[in-house]
Amino acid sequence: MSKEITARSEDYSQWYNDLVLKGGLADYSAVKGCMVIKPYGFGLWEGMRDVLDKMFKDTGHQNAYFPLFIPKSFLSKEADHVEGFAKECAVVTHYRLKVDEQNGGVVVDPEAKLEEELIVRPTSETIIWNTYKNWIQSHRDLPLLINQWANVVRWEMRTRLFLRTAEFLWQEGHTAHATADEAIAETRQMLDVYADFAENWMALPVVKGVKSANERFAGAVDTYCIEALMQDGKALQAGTSHFLGQNFAKAFDVQFTNKENKLEYVWATSWGVSTRLIGALVMAHSDDDGLVLPPRIAPLQVVIVPIYKGDDQKARIDEKVHAIMADLKKAGIRVKYDDSDNARPGWKFAEYELKGVPVRIALGARDLENNVAEVARRDNKTKESLSLDNLAGTVQNLLDEIQQNIYNKAKAYRDGHITQVDTWDEFIATLDGKAGFVSAHWDGTSETEEAIKEKTKATIRCIPLNNPQEEGKCILTGKPSKERVLFARAY
Amino acid sequence: MSKEITARSEDYSQWYNDLVLKGGLADYSAVKGCMVIKPYGFGLWEGMRDVLDKMFKDTGHQNAYFPLFIPKSFLSKEADHVEGFAKECAVVTHYRLKVDEQNGGVVVDPEAKLEEELIVRPTSETIIWNTYKNWIQSHRDLPLLINQWANVVRWEMRTRLFLRTAEFLWQEGHTAHATADEAIAETRQMLDVYADFAENWMALPVVKGVKSANERFAGAVDTYCIEALMQDGKALQAGTSHFLGQNFAKAFDVQFTNKENKLEYVWATSWGVSTRLIGALVMAHSDDDGLVLPPRIAPLQVVIVPIYKGDDQKARIDEKVHAIMADLKKAGIRVKYDDSDNARPGWKFAEYELKGVPVRIALGARDLENNVAEVARRDNKTKESLSLDNLAGTVQNLLDEIQQNIYNKAKAYRDGHITQVDTWDEFIATLDGKAGFVSAHWDGTSETEEAIKEKTKATIRCIPLNNPQEEGKCILTGKPSKERVLFARAY
Numbered sequence: 001m002s003k004e005i006t007a008r009s010e011d012y013s014q015w016y017n018d019l020v021l022k023g024g025l026a027d028y029s030a031v032k033g034c035m036v037i038k039p040y041g042f043g044l045w046e047g048m049r050d051v052l053d054k055m056f057k058d059t060g061h062q063n064a065y066f067p068l069f070i071p072k073s074f075l076s077k078e079a080d081h082v083e084g085f086a087k088e089c090a091v092v093t094h095y096r097l098k099v100d101e102q103n104g105g106v107v108v109d110p111e112a113k114l115e116e117e118l119i120v121r122p123t124s125e126t127i128i129w130n131t132y133k134n135w136i137q138s139h140r141d142l143p144l145l146i147n148q149w150a151n152v153v154r155w156e157m158r159t160r161l162f163l164r165t166a167e168f169l170w171q172e173g174h175t176a177h178a179t180a181d182e183a184i185a186e187t188r189q190m191l192d193v194y195a196d197f198a199e200n201w202m203a204l205p206v207v208k209g210v211k212s213a214n215e216r217f218a219g220a221v222d223t224y225c226i227e228a229l230m231q232d233g234k235a236l237q238a239g240t241s242h243f244l245g246q247n248f249a250k251a252f253d254v255q256f257t258n259k260e261n262k263l264e265y266v267w268a269t270s271w272g273v274s275t276r277l278i279g280a281l282v283m284a285h286s287d288d289d290g291l292v293l294p295p296r297i298a299p300l301q302v303v304i305v306p307i308y309k310g311d312d313q314k315a316r317i318d319e320k321v322h323a324i325m326a327d328l329k330k331a332g333i334r335v336k337y338d339d340s341d342n343a344r345p346g347w348k349f350a351e352y353e354l355k356g357v358p359v360r361i362a363l364g365a366r367d368l369e370n371n372v373a374e375v376a377r378r379d380n381k382t383k384e385s386l387s388l389d390n391l392a393g394t395v396q397n398l399l400d401e402i403q404q405n406i407y408n409k410a411k412a413y414r415d416g417h418i419t420q421v422d423t424w425d426e427f428i429a430t431l432d433g434k435a436g437f438v439s440a441h442w443d444g445t446s447e448t449e450e451a452i453k454e455k456t457k458a459t460i461r462c463i464p465l466n467n468p469q470e471e472g473k474c475i476l477t478g479k480p481s482k483e484r485v486l487f488a489r490a491y
Numbered sequence: 492m493s494k495e496i497t498a499r500s501e502d503y504s505q506w507y508n509d510l511v512l513k514g515g516l517a518d519y520s521a522v523k524g525c526m527v528i529k530p531y532g533f534g535l536w537e538g539m540r541d542v543l544d545k546m547f548k549d550t551g552h553q554n555a556y557f558p559l560f561i562p563k564s565f566l567s568k569e570a571d572h573v574e575g576f577a578k579e580c581a582v583v584t585h586y587r588l589k590v591d592e593q594n595g596g597v598v599v600d601p602e603a604k605l606e607e608e609l610i611v612r613p614t615s616e617t618i619i620w621n622t623y624k625n626w627i628q629s630h631r632d633l634p635l636l637i638n639q640w641a642n643v644v645r646w647e648m649r650t651r652l653f654l655r656t657a658e659f660l661w662q663e664g665h666t667a668h669a670t671a672d673e674a675i676a677e678t679r680q681m682l683d684v685y686a687d688f689a690e691n692w693m694a695l696p697v698v699k700g701v702k703s704a705n706e707r708f709a710g711a712v713d714t715y716c717i718e719a720l721m722q723d724g725k726a727l728q729a730g731t732s733h734f735l736g737q738n739f740a741k742a743f744d745v746q747f748t749n750k751e752n753k754l755e756y757v758w759a760t761s762w763g764v765s766t767r768l769i770g771a772l773v774m775a776h777s778d779d780d781g782l783v784l785p786p787r788i789a790p791l792q793v794v795i796v797p798i799y800k801g802d803d804q805k806a807r808i809d810e811k812v813h814a815i816m817a818d819l820k821k822a823g824i825r826v827k828y829d830d831s832d833n834a835r836p837g838w839k840f841a842e843y844e845l846k847g848v849p850v851r852i853a854l855g856a857r858d859l860e861n862n863v864a865e866v867a868r869r870d871n872k873t874k875e876s877l878s879l880d881n882l883a884g885t886v887q888n889l890l891d892e893i894q895q896n897i898y899n900k901a902k903a904y905r906d907g908h909i910t911q912v913d914t915w916d917e918f919i920a921t922l923d924g925k926a927g928f929v930s931a932h933w934d935g936t937s938e939t940e941e942a943i944k945e946k947t948k949a950t951i952r953c954i955p956l957n958n959p960q961e962e963g964k965c966i967l968t969g970k971p972s973k974e975r976v977l978f979a980r981a982y
Contacts, residue, residue: 027622027625027626029557029558029618029622030558030562030565030618030621030622031558031560031561031562031609031618034558034559034560035558036555036556036557036558036622037555037556038555039553039554039555039637042553042554042555042556043553043554045556046554062530062533062534063530063533063534063537064527064528064529064530064533065527065528065533065536065660066520066527067520067521067522067525067526067527067658068525068611068642068644068658069522069525069581069658070522071521071522072588072597072599073596073597074521075588075597076590076595076596076597082590082597086587086588086589086590086597087587087588087589088586088587089586089587089588090560090583090585090586090609091583091584091585091586091587091588091599092581092582092583092584092611093582093583093584093585093599094581094582094584095579095580095581095582095646096577096578096579096580096582096646097563097566097573097577097578097580097582097610098577098578099567099573099577104567105563105564105567106563106564106566106567106573106577108563108582108584108608117599118522118581119588120559120583120611127520127521127522130521131518131520131521131527134518135518140833146530150642151559151641151642153559155586155587167558167559167560169556342631
C-alpha cells in the first residue's frame with residue numbers, strides 16, 4: 001500500500017490528496033466542490049467535535065440550531081458582511097421541480113419561484129442576530145452564549161479536500177454581551193480554547209494573533225486567529241474568533257435595557273473552526289508512508305494483528321488477545337483486533353501505517369511463549385518487544401509519549417521556520433525557500449499589505465498577541481513601523 | 492407561567508404550540524417553514540441523538556457525511572423516487588450575488604447560473620448510491636453499513652414546529668448487502684432499534700408494522716414503520732425503515748462480484764428518524780401545565796430550588812445542596828441548582844413544571860433541621876417529604892419509577908384507543924370520536940385506500956407485524972379481506 005503514496009518531495013499536493021483519498025478520510029462527490037467524508041475521516045471529526053463541544057459547554061455555552069437558509073436581503077444589512085460573502089453564495093430561487101413531459105427527466109417549475117431568493121448560509125450572523133432581536137430585551141437576558149454545529153456553503157472555484165470545499169462542516173459560536181469588555185474577553189477566551197485544542201489534542205503548535213484589516217472577517221471589529229504551519233512551509237489558519245462590536249446589533253436593531261434602564265445596542269462575538277482542521281492535521285504530521293495521527297484524537301489508537309500458522313496457533317493467540325483487548329478497553333484505549341483472514345500481516349501493517357494508527361501490536365506463537373508482543377510506533381517507526389504483563393499500562397504510557405513526540409516534532413519544525421528579515425530581497429528569498437513564517441516590519445497600511453500580496457502571494461497571517469514592540473522600517477515602503485508581523489503564503 | 496398555556500380541551504393545536512414556544516424548545520424563524528431549535532429543545536435532541544447513535548454503532552454502523560446538494564438529474568434516475576420528492580424541492584440555480592448598483596442591496600448575478608441545477612437533499616439515497624458505485628466492487632465490500640446525521644429540506648406549504656418543517660434534522664442510514672435476505676434482516680433490525688428507543692427511552696408505545704403501497708417510501712419495495720398515538724387520537728409516524736430491493740442499485744448501476752464470481756446488483760435499505768420525534772414526545776406525554784419529559788431523555792432530570800430568608804439561611808442551604816449535587820452527579824443524574832435571586836420559588840416551580848423537569852427538590856431552613864427535602868414529581872404532581880440520607884439513591888429510584896409511569900400511562904391510553912369496527916358507519920363514528928387507531932378490514936387495493944382517505948382523511952397507518960389472519964369484508968367496498976389493518980387520521 002505505502003508505495004501508492006506520492007512522496008512529499010516529489011509532489012506535496014499529490015501526497016496530500018493521496019493521504020486523504022487512500023487513507024479513507026474523504027472522497028470526491030458528483031457535486032463540484034463538495035466532498036464525501038468517509039467513515040474513517042468522519043470518525044476523526046466526531047472525536048474532534050466531541051472534545052470541542054465539551055470545552056464549549058465547560059465555558060458555559062449551549063448548542064442550538066438555526067435555519068440553513070438566509071433571506072437574501074439579510075446579507076446586505078451589514079455593509080462589510082455582504083462584500084465578504086455575496087460573491088460565493090449558493091442561491092435557492094425555486095421550491096419545486098416538475099416532470100419534463102417532452103424530454104423526460106425533471107425541470108425547474110417556473111411557477112414555483114420564490115418571492116425572495118434564499119441563500120444557503122455561508123455563516124449565520126445575519127439569521128442569528130435577526131433571531132436574537134426577539135430573545136434579548138434586558139441585561140438579564142445577557143450574556144447569551146450559543147454555539148451551533150452545522151454545514152455551511154461558500155461557492156469556491158478552486159477546491160481541495162477538507163482545505164477548501166464548497167460545503168464544509170463547522171461550529172459557529174454566536175454570543176451577545178452587555179459590554180464591549182465582556183465581548184472582548186469572550187473572543188479571547190474562545191481563541192484560548194481553540195489554541196488549547198490545537199496544541200493539546202491535535203498536537204499542532206499555533207501562533208495566536210490578530211488579523212490585519214485586510215484579513216479580518218467581513219463585519220468584525222477585530223479578528224483573532226490561530227495560525228499553524230504545514231510541512232511545505234505554508235501557513236494554515238486553524239480557527240478564528242471575532243469581536244463584532246455592535247455591528248450586527250445595529251444592523252438588526254438588537255437593543256437591551258441596561259441596569260440603568262437605558263437602551264443600548266448589544267455587543268457580539270462569533271468564532272468557528274471547521275473540517276479544514278482535518279486538512280491541517282494531515283499536513284502537519286504525516287509522512288511518506290501515510291497518515292500520522294496524534295493518539296488523543298485518533299479514531300483507533302491501537303491495532304492488534306495476529307501472526308500464526310494453523311487454527312491451533314490462532315486459537316491460542318485469540319484467547320490471549322481477548323484478555324489484552326479487555327484490559328486496553330478498560331483503560332479507555334480505542335483498540336481493534338484485526339484477525340481477518342483475507343490479508344497477510346504485511347499488508348495489514350502497511351494499511352494501518354497508511355491510516356496513521358499510533359500503535360500496532362503484532363502477536364505470534366513464539367511471542368506468546370515468551371510472554372511478549374512486538375509493539376510498533378507509527379510516529380517514529382520504532383519497534384520493540386514488550387512484556388505482556390501490564391501491557392495496558394505500557395501502551396497508555398506509550399500513547400502519551402507518542403502524543404508528546406508528535407507535538408515536539410511539529411513545534412521544533414515550526415520554531416525553526418520563523419525567520420526575521422529586514423529587507424525586501426531577504427523577504428522574497430525566505431518565502432521562496434519555503435521557510436514558513438517570515439517576521440518582518442510593515443507600515444501598517446492596507447495598500448502596502450495588498451501590494452505585498454500581489455507581488456509575492458504572501459499575506460499577513462497575524463500580528464502575534466503580546467508582540468514585542470520594536471522600531472523598524474517596512475520591508476516594502478521603508479516607512480516606519482513599531483512591530484514585526486508574521487507573513488506567509490497560506491492555504 | 493402555567494396560566495399562559497392553552498388547555499388541551501380548549502384548543503389542542505394551540506396547546507401544542509404554547510408548549511413548544513413557551514417551553515423553550517423552538518421558535519419561528521424569518522424563513523417561512525424553517526424553525527429555530529432553541530437550546531432546551533436542542534439539548535433534548537442531543538440526548539436522543541447520542542442514545543440512537545450508540546445503538547447504531549452497537550449494531551455495526553459507522554457515520555459518514557455526504558453532500559447537501561444533489562444534481563437535479565439524479566432525482567429522476569429512480570422512477571418512483573422522483574414522483575415522491577420533485578414537488579417539494581429547494582432548487583439552487585445560481586452561485587453568486589452582486590450588489591444592485593441602482594437600488595442598493597443585492598441581486599442574483601445572472602452570469603452565475605449553474606449548468607445543472609442542484610437540489611437541497613430531501614433524502615440522500617441518490618447521492619449516496621452514486622457514491623457507493625465507487626466503493627462496492629466485490630462481496631468483500633459488503634455489507635456496507637453507514638449512517639448520516641444531517642439536515643434535509645422538503646418544501647412544505649403547511650408547517651408545524653417539529654412536526655412538519657421545511658428544514659429538519661434527522662439521521663438516515665443507508666446500507667448495502669449481498670442478498671435480499673440480509674437487507675430485509677437489516678431493515679427489520681433497525682425497525683426494532685427504533686421501537687426500542689421509542690418505548691424504552693421516549694416512553695412512547697409504538698405499533699410496528701408495514702406500510703400499504705400508497706404510504707410506502709418513494710423508491711422502496713417495503714416500508715416498515717413505528718406508529719405512535721397522540722392525546723388527540725391522531726397517529727404519528729415516528730420512524731421508518733425501508734427495504735429498497737435493488738431499485739437504487741439498478742438506477743445507479745451498483746453491482747458486485749459475488750462469491751461465485753458473477754456480477755449482481757446490490758440490495759439496499761434506508762431508515763430514518765427526525766426532529767419530528769420531539770413533536771411526538773411533546774404531544775404524547777404533556778399536560779395543561781406544560782411539558783412532561785421522560786427522565787431518561789430529559790436534558791435536566793432534577794432541579795433544586797432553595798427556600799430561604801436572609802443570607803445566613805441561604806449559606807446553610809447552599810452548603811447542603813452542594814453535597815447533594817455532588818452525590819446526584821456521581822450517580823449520573825443531570826441536576827441543576829437554581830438559586831438565582833431574580834425569581835420567587837413559586838415562579839421557579841411553575842417554570843420547571845412548564846419545562847417538564849421530572850423531579851423538583853425544594854429545600855428550606857426547616858427542612859434542613861429535619862434532614863428532609865420536599866420532592867415533587869412532574870408526571871403525577873405528587874409531593875412528599877423525603878430524608879436527605881441517601882437522597883441520590885431515592886431520586887434514582889424515583890426517576891426510574893417516573894419513566895415507567897409515563898410509559899404505562901401512554902400505553903394504557905394507546906391500548907384503550909384501538910377500536911375494531913366492521914361497518915362504514917362505525918368507522919366514521921369512531922374516527923370522529925377521536926378514538927385513535929381503527930382496526931378494520933380493507934380489500935387490499937390502492938383505490939379503496941385512496942377513496943377512504945378522500946372521504947375521511949384517515950389513512951392506513953400500518954399493517955401490524957405478526958398480524959392475525961382473519962376472514963372479513965372491506966368496510967368500504969364489502970370485498971373480501973384476510974386481515975385487519977390500522978387506520979387513523981395522522982400528523
